[in-house]
Amino acid sequence: MTLEGKVAIITGAGSGIGQATARRFAEEGARLVLNDIVEDYVRDLESSLDADFRTVVGDVALEETAKQLAGAAREEFGRIDVLVNNVGHLYIAEITELPVEEWDALMATNVRSMFLCCKHVIPTMLEQGGGSIVNLASISAFIGQETADGGPSFFAYAVTKAAARQLTTSLATRYARQGIRVNAVAPGATRTKQVRHAIPDLPEADEDAIWENAGSIGTPMGRVGRPEEIAAAIAFLASDEASFITGSTLVADGGYLSR
Numbered sequence: 547m548t549l550e551g552k553v554a555i556i557t558g559a560g561s562g563i564g565q566a567t568a569r570r571f572a573e574e575g576a577r578l579v580l581n582d583i584v585e586d587y588v589r590d591l592e593s594s595l596d597a598d599f600r601t602v603v604g605d606v607a608l609e610e611t612a613k614q615l616a617g618a619a620r621e622e623f624g625r626i627d628v629l630v631n632n633v634g635h636l637y638i639a640e641i642t643e644l645p646v647e648e649w650d651a652l653m654a655t656n657v658r659s660m661f662l663c664c665k666h667v668i669p670t671m672l673e674q675g676g677g678s679i680v681n682l683a684s685i686s687a688f689i690g691q692e693t694a695d696g697g698p699s700f701f702a703y704a705v706t707k708a709a710a711r712q713l714t715t716s717l718a719t720r721y722a723r724q725g726i727r728v729n730a731v732a733p734g735a736t737r738t739k740q741v742r743h744a745i746p747d748l749p750e751a752d753e754d755a756i757w758e759n760a761g762s763i764g765t766p767m768g769r770v771g772r773p774e775e776i777a778a779a780i781a782f783l784a785s786d787e788a789s790f791i792t793g794s795t796l797v798a799d800g801g802y803l804s805r
């Protein structure tokens with residue numbers, strides 16, 4: 547129970563890595579404030595989660611939602627020990643064809659949300675003498691990536707994840723002496739609802755084939771990750787077991803970057 551009694555905020559907690567993290571934190575004894583923009587996802591999680599928790603439905607790229615999320619943790623539990631900036635959107639497009647409006651929307655979801663949540667959580671962590679922030683980066687922050695056969699680039703998504711890494715580094719050095727640790731997790735391909743969101747009518751067998759192919763050609767381990775595996779890395783960095791770790795990015799990619 548490495549998070550016993552700690553109060554943790556998790557954004558994007560309704561599905562994928564966020565949901566797996568919420569479940570792992572509950573198992574580890576944390577009290578939770580959970581956020582997602584999709585209310586149905588939050589309600590499904592509420593019905594099956596064995597923990598003391600509160601929920602805030604809304605877009606954390608909007609300052610009012612981020613402020614409300616931090617306020618809910620303080621009002622309900624009196625402190626904030628952990629912030630997991632998980633919310634994010636995968637986006638693939640060619641730079642010459644990407645509308646400015648979609649660029650701005652991606653930056654808001656993937657970067658501004660982290661900035662806003664940190665902005666409103668850090669004052670509480672400073673008052674109480676410490677805390678732990680874990681940002682979700684990606685292997686895309688380290689490399690250039692294109693889709694198969696010369697298809698569109700991951701460049702815009704990669705830029706947002708590089709920003710997550712740099713936010714981690716900057717906040718870690720800024721607040722280390724105040725007891726706030728800031729780290730990041732960089733997953734490789736992880737089986738979430740990304741494919742399903744992109745192609746809602748895709749047969750399940752075809753979806754399985756996409757993930758199996760991604761794992762077989764992409765990683766030395768020959769498979770993609772499971773959300774629970776990424777959640778384990780997040781839980782470690784959030785806990786006191788990682789008390790001397792700050793400013794680090796923990797790569798969880800099945801060996802992808804080691805090829």
